Amino acid sequence: NLQNPNDIGSVLVPSPEINRILKGMGHSGSRIWVVDNHHRVLAQSGSIHHADGVWADGLKEEPATTWWQRFEQDYLHPLYYKILTRPENEFIDTLHDVAAMQGTHIASALNGKPASSWRLTPDNKAVILSAAYPIWIQDKVIGAVIAEETTNGVRTLRNKSLEKLFNVILAVMLVGTVTLFFFASRISSRIRRLRDNAEQAIDAQGRITGKITYADSNDEIGDLSRSFANIVSRLSGYTDYLENMSSRLSHELRTPVAVVRSSLENLQMQPQSELSQKYLDRASEGVERLGKIITTMSEATRLEQSIQNAEAEEFDLTKVITGCMQGYQITYGESLFTLSLDKEPLNVSGAPEFIAQLLDKLINNALEFKTPQSTISVSLTKQDQHAVLTISNQGPLLPDGLVEHIFDSMVSVRSQQHQQQPHLGLGLYIVRLICDYHHGKVLAENLDDGTGVVFTVELPIK
Incomplete structure (x- = not known):
């Protein structure tokens, strides 16, 4: 039997009225405690594990309804969160179910001075x-109200702001790239x-x-095109002068x-006298040599004019x-x-x-360059839809660098021993x-x- 009432302990029962008040004040942003002046917990509302730490509804995840939201959640967010860190909701909270609370901020509040404090969870996952x-x-101070929240809300706000910033950066980069x-x-x-x-102006x-x-x-490109047009125009006049020079001469x-x-x-x-003769x-x-040169120049001029006025026929x-x-065999011998x-x-x-004139030029060219006692090979074959005429002779080779230009006007590769006749x-x-x-x-x-x-001469067959 206990005779002294001071030895009897006390049983603390939470007040229903306080619980109703806290439920009316409760929200998803924090956890609220009410303690008396003996640090005993009278009521509790909310859960710190499910609290987002923000007194607003703007951070609630809404289901994606538009194509942009689906694209952002499926592709952009996984990319962003390789850099960003998501707040941890699973952490150890030692105060989730206690009968009494201690702390300097609670002691200060019970003395009539509001106070706050930071603490790190034992697993170091949340503040x-x-x-x-x-x-x-x-x-008279009869108790204190303690509100607790994590920094998850601040980190979530930071992530949301960085997501918007990244979206703007991507949009600017996309627009700039396009x-x-x-x-x-x-x-x-x-x-x-x-x-x-x-390229079309020059063949x-x-x-x-x-x-x-x-x-x-x-x-600058417009200025360059005008410069090119001016250059081509002046070159055209000069090449016309050169092309017509042989006929004028x-x-x-x-x-x-x-x-003479x-x-x-x-x-x-x-x-x-003998010397005068x-x-x-x-x-x-x-x-006579000069006359042959004039005849050759006239021949080229007449051929160009004839080609321009000639009508094609099938033969x-x-x-x-x-x-x-x-x-040629009758003239030079079959052998x-x-x-x-x-x-x-x-x-x-x-x-x-x-065609006869073409063959005459090629045969004369082969006769002048062939080595003594050698023959000139002439072949005519059909390959696909082309007639291929080849004329080959043994003799000096074509010099390097002139193979592509040997068919140009006024180009000759004859050496001094082949200059018995005038050649232009x-x-x-x-x-x-x-x-x-x-x-x-034609190809050489x-x-x-x-x-x-x-x-080698290739001509298309009708």
Whole structure:
């Protein structure tokens, strides 16, 4: 039996009225305690584990309803949270169910001074902020209210703000990338268009065949296109002058050459000493050489004019080549040529007299360059839809760097021992003109064994 009432303990029963008041004040942001002035817990509301630490509903996760929200949750958030850290909701809370609470902030509140304190959970996963405020009745503190919340709300707010910031950065980067791509594409397309115009204005042989359409824009590319157009225009005038120079020279030189020739003929009709006759013979030889040069220049000019005015007709290429080669065999001897001509008719659209002239230039070229006692091989075959004519001879090889330009005007690779006749480099130029007229192509190559040169002409078959 206990005789002294002070030895009897006390039983603390939470007040229903206080619980109702706390439930009315409770929210998802924090946990609230009410203690008396003996630090005993009178009531509790809320759970610190499920508290987001923010007194607002703006952080509640809502289900994705739009395509952007679904894209953000499925793709952007996993990327963002490789850098960001999510708040931990699972942590150890030693005060989740206690009958009495201790702390300097509670002691200060029971003394009438509000106070707060920070504490770290035992597992170091969360930081909890506790704020205590005194309860006054008639100027007497009878208890305190303690509100607790974690820093998860602040971290969540930070993550939300960084998510929006990252979204803005991605949007700016996307807009900037698209803008730069569009700008770069526009510049590159204008440069490609200028390149195509420049390439179309000049053919494979370097002749000016068109004009560059310049742009009216005031930027650097527009200025470059205008400069190109001006350059091509001036080059076109200069190349026209060069191309017509042979016809002008031949026309202008015919009269003085005729005067010199007639004067020499008149002098030869007079009695001359042996020394004077020698000089007259040299002068006559020079005049004849000059006449051949004029004839060659006139031939190229006449051929260009003839090609421009010629009308294409269908003819048998095999028959033309066979007839021409029979004439060469009669003139130079059958043993000089090795023939391999296809007997099948090869119908080609063009002018047979031009083909004969082409063959004449190539045969003369082979005769001048071939080595003594060697033969000239001539073959005509059909490959796919093309007639292929090849003329090869043993002799000096083509020099490096001139293979692609050997068919240009005024280009010759003859050495001094091959200059017995005047040459202006127009023979193979005429060959190329004739091939272009027949929509074909001509190619000069060194033989694989390094003993000579082969010329290949390809013409399309009708």
